[in-house]
Amino acid sequence: MSNRRSFFRTAGAVALGAAAVSRVGAASLPEAPVTSSPATLPPPPPPDGRPFQPMVTLNGWSLPWRTKGGVKEFHLVAEPVVREIAPGMTARLWGYNGSSPGPTIEAVEGDKVRIFVTNKLPEVTSVHWHGLFVPSGMDGVTGLTQPPIGVGKTFVYEFVLQRPGTFMYHPHADEMVQMAMGMMGLFIVHPKDPLALKVDRDFGFILNAYDIEPGSATPRVNTMLDFNLWTWNSRAFPGIDPLVARTGDRVRIRIGNLTMTNHPIHMHGPHFEVTGTDGGWVPKSARWPEVTTDIGVGQMRAIEFDALAGDWAIHCHKSHHTMNAMGHGVPTMIGVDQKDLVKKITGLVPDYMVMGDRGMHDMAEMEMPLPDNTLPMMTGTGPFGPVGMGGMFSVVKVRDQVARGDFRDPGPYRHPAGTQAREYTGDLPEPARASAPGPDDQTLQVRKPAGHTGH
Numbered sequence: 250m251s252n253r254r255s256f257f258r259t260a261g262a263v264a265l266g267a268a269a270v271s272r273v274g275a276a277s278l279p280e281a282p283v284t285s286s287p288a289t290l291p292p293p294p295p296p297d298g299r300p301f302q303p304m305v306t307l308n309g310w311s312l313p314w315r316t317k318g319g320v321k322e323f324h325l326v327a328e329p330v331v332r333e334i335a336p337g338m339t340a341r342l343w344g345y346n347g348s349s350p351g352p353t354i355e356a357v358e359g360d361k362v363r364i365f366v367t368n369k370l371p372e373v374t375s376v377h378w379h380g381l382f383v384p385s386g387m388d389g390v391t392g393l394t395q396p397p398i399g400v401g402k403t404f405v406y407e408f409v410l411q412r413p414g415t416f417m418y419h420p421h422a423d424e425m426v427q428m429a430m431g432m433m434g435l436f437i438v439h440p441k442d443p444l445a446l447k448v449d450r451d452f453g454f455i456l457n458a459y460d461i462e463p464g465s466a467t468p469r470v471n472t473m474l475d476f477n478l479w480t481w482n483s484r485a486f487p488g489i490d491p492l493v494a495r496t497g498d499r500v501r502i503r504i505g506n507l508t509m510t511n512h513p514i515h516m517h518g519p520h521f522e523v524t525g526t527d528g529g530w531v532p533k534s535a536r537w538p539e540v541t542t543d544i545g546v547g548q549m550r551a552i553e554f555d556a557l558a559g560d561w562a563i564h565c566h567k568s569h570h571t572m573n574a575m576g577h578g579v580p581t582m583i584g585v586d587q588k589d590l591v592k593k594i595t596g597l598v599p600d601y602m603v604m605g606d607r608g609m610h611d612m613a614e615m616e617m618p619l620p621d622n623t624l625p626m627m628t629g630t631g632p633f634g635p636v637g638m639g640g641m642f643s644v645v646k647v648r649d650q651v652a653r654g655d656f657r658d659p660g661p662y663r664h665p666a667g668t669q670a671r672e673y674t675g676d677l678p679e680p681a682r683a684s685a686p687g688p689d690d691q692t693l694q695v696r697k698p699a700g701h702t703g704h
Contacts, residue, residue: 281324283347301439307454312352328369335488342431349431373397380416391422413440453503464620479570479640486642487629495651518561525551565641573624573639632661
């Protein structure tokens with residue numbers, strides 16, 4: 250009952266949250282650190298307040314705070330940013346404090362937080378605290394619970410963190426445009442007891458997607474389905490860092506989905522348990538082993554596993570989400586003999602190459618000319634050649650000798666003798682095949698319709 254009373258006492262801060270901060274007040278604002286680095290920046294231990302184990306934001310960082318009068322104060326700046334999606338491509342996005350997604354906010358159950366939000370966008374904005382239990386006037390829905398944060402204005406949100414879990418923040422003002430431009434971030438509330446829900450390694454990232462035309466840098470904000478860049482924390486493979494752990498570590502990965510479709514996240518190697526959802530932590534008695542968990546739009550999931558030595562792929566299992574800069578109108582050319590056609594075309598276009606007649610893996614090996622600021626469809630190289638993946642793909646790299654707090658890429662895994670697939674070079678018997686009749690004049694010919702004419 251005391252928690253309920255303390256929660257509703259914070260409703261008195263609604264007036265403060267719904268008014269722009271004065272010039273006098275602005276002089277006392279906490280600093281707003283800025284970084285545009287696309288690297289994973291492990292956070293330092295908390296400088297004050299209740300102890301907690303910081304989460305490592307994949308290709309991201311955590312926002313420092315100052316403590317004033319027992320309140321943790323953070324400062325978010327909504328602004329245009331430039332984000333490197335992967336080496337060779339940058340995007341002009343909107344985000345917070347120089348990055349997209351914005352920095353992760355971390356605090357502890359029971360903390361009172363005060364979050365200043367300064368708007369440096371060309372239009373109004375707001376911040377909704379997705380999944381957090383806050384007073385209605387702090388919920389961040391423009392027009393319903395607060396006026397919009399005007400251009401150049403600063404608002405302040407203030408509330409007590411009621412329960413631990415994995416949450417997010419994003420605008421509820423011109424939401425389709427602002428989220429399509431990359432405005433989002435993680436909000437982690439750690440349990441009051443630092444020994445509760447303890448793991449050795451704690452990672453987090455947001456699933457997001459963009460539609461950026463080849464050769465351009467700004468997303469198309471009215472796209473609803475046909476995105477061509479599927480990313481984790483606005484990074485596409487091979488730009489996504491590995492998740493590094495030590496053999497035997499208990500590892501947690503927190504994943505939030507702010508795309509416009511679901512994502513079945515699949516991990517190779519050790520089985521995991523779903524230990525957290527939007528509603529909080531799953532009791533041990535209710536957990537079950539998995540290798541894939543489907544994360545719906547607006548949902549969050551936390552998974553945990555015991556690290557096993559090796560290089561273990563982790564990716565969305567929608568195959569087109571592990572490719573970059575896709576074209577949706579490309580014809581299937583598998584099995585099509587293009588020899589005669591190639592002779593004619595190369596007379597006009599000497600550098601013309603046959604593509605797709607044996608599948609698309611050749612795309613991972615070719616170095617084709619591309620428009621500036623465009624990623625190859627499949628890219629990235631491993632110890633055995635092209636990986637042939639892009640988009641929502643990374644690697645959980647587990648090694649026996651990894652120091653606590655070390656998240657550097659340890660390089661390729663050295664497979665123990667007898668534990669790696671190899672080529673068979675012995676005799677191959679002729680396989681027995683069932684006979685099949687060939688086509689005749691009566692064979693039904695099927696043509697796949699294309700386009701939407703007449704729909």
